Amino acid sequence: MKSDHMLVVAVAVAAMVSLGAAMTASGQGFVAPGTTKKGPGARTWLAERAKLPPYSPPRMADGTPNLEGRWGGSSSGDDVEETEQVDPTTPPWESYVSNPANGRIPYQAWALAERNRHRAGLARGVAGETGERLYTDPQTYCLKSVPRYAQRGFELIQTPGYVTQMLVWGHYHRRIPLDNRSRPGADAKFWMGVPRGRWDGDALVVESTNFNGKMWLDSVGNFVSPNVRITERFALVEANTLDYEVTIDDPGVFTQPWTLSYRLRRQGAGGGGGGAARDPYANEGWEHACHEGNTNHIDGTQHLGFKWFTPVVPPRP
């Protein structure tokens, strides 16, 4: 039964979120059954992308490129730099950072120390931790931001004047106006920021500002400040592959703008399972209530002494 199956998945996801802290206690990347396999890291994907023949995407009725579809996740990784090893004999996965070429986030010295402080206080039992319980990944409270929302995929749809993204995870949605409208004042801050989109040739470019800086980029303490400007570039590079490039510009925190590169695959493309032909509900996105079952995790992390993460404000130059 589809419903039984979905209930099991819902319970599993809820358990994963609520036990997030515990599951990472081993220090190993935790991949829930059925979640997206890791896509290629940045270096591999850029090399693959360079070999692709030129591709002209299909068009919407109004002539804009048609990027619609259900797109699989950017990664199941919990570390955008993929520095962690699953075990001592296995090399780390490849970083999703494409620029700089060394795959490392170009933090200013103070900011790297701050990131390392977050990491040392995760209390997961891995080497280098202080043992202090500092912060837990805010995503374990069912929260998202940019670009982390893309981690487990989304459906993208285009209607006049808007691009809309819809997630199953946590019932998030993102409404991206394309009419070059104004932005809220800089003091108005949002968890998901405020996006503004435009077409640049065949690519959709989304620039987001007005972030509150309370969300991490991953589960190991990588962060941005509330001053960040995040530019996402979506381009169809073949029928079932969306190139997803994210540039993070936050001069108070980093020495240069830096870029994440992901390959997103169309859901159902190339996989087995039979899709809608076998299960008429296969293309439906059923409710993922998250916060509603998360009380024990919230109470538990508070009880253990973890603090609420407050935004990092860069020192004045």
Added chain:
Amino acid sequence: MKHWLPLIAALACTPAVLAGQAAPPAYTPPRTPNGQPDIQGIWQVLNTAAWDIQDHNASLDVPAGRGVVEGNDIPYRPEALEKKKQNYASRATLDPETKCWLSGVPRITYMPYPFQIVQQADKVNILYEYNHTLRHIYMNGNPHPEGPIDWWMGDSRGRWEGNTLVVDVVHFTDQTWLDRAGNFHSEQLHVVERYTPAGPNHMLYEVMIEDPKVFTRPWKMSMPLYRRVESEAEVLEYECYAYLIEENWNKR
């Protein structure tokens, strides 16, 4: 869901219901590229149903208002009316809104936040500002999946009746309320919503509520939905549980 059909049919033919129904608006909405009536855009109610769906006077932080319930009376079973009164008395702690849970249907519609409707060929999506709630109303021919399923927002299946979007919603939890005044339902809730374009910037929103465990008969709400006509109107965010977790954390 076969067993609901006779009830819906019976309700549709009840003179009391027809009497309260507004005359069908003589407005023809534009069409989407798929040929559906186009009800896309940003909408919001302008009433006090979020506080109390029935007639009520004002009190501190509560604006007075006429209710949205047809005839004003809600046909509670006797024991359910007792529970409603207890809910009201303890609403400061019992109201699920104070926990920032998903609000359920139809409560999400008349909370004081805008929502955006985005249509596709096989579903109508409603993107609510409150708690980034996302609702898919499937119009792909699939019936409700087999229950029982406890979903906060239920399972929504839609169809067009002329220019009216009719949505049948089942598979609810018993954890959501209908307003801040303690009006409630059980997991047997069955909701039928009707979204009828009444002009370029208005829709009529009608709701049939049926729940044999709590009410003695089906009953109805109705209210207008107003398009947010500001040139840069936008659904922003109300991240209820994020604010709640942070506030409670800092109180410890």
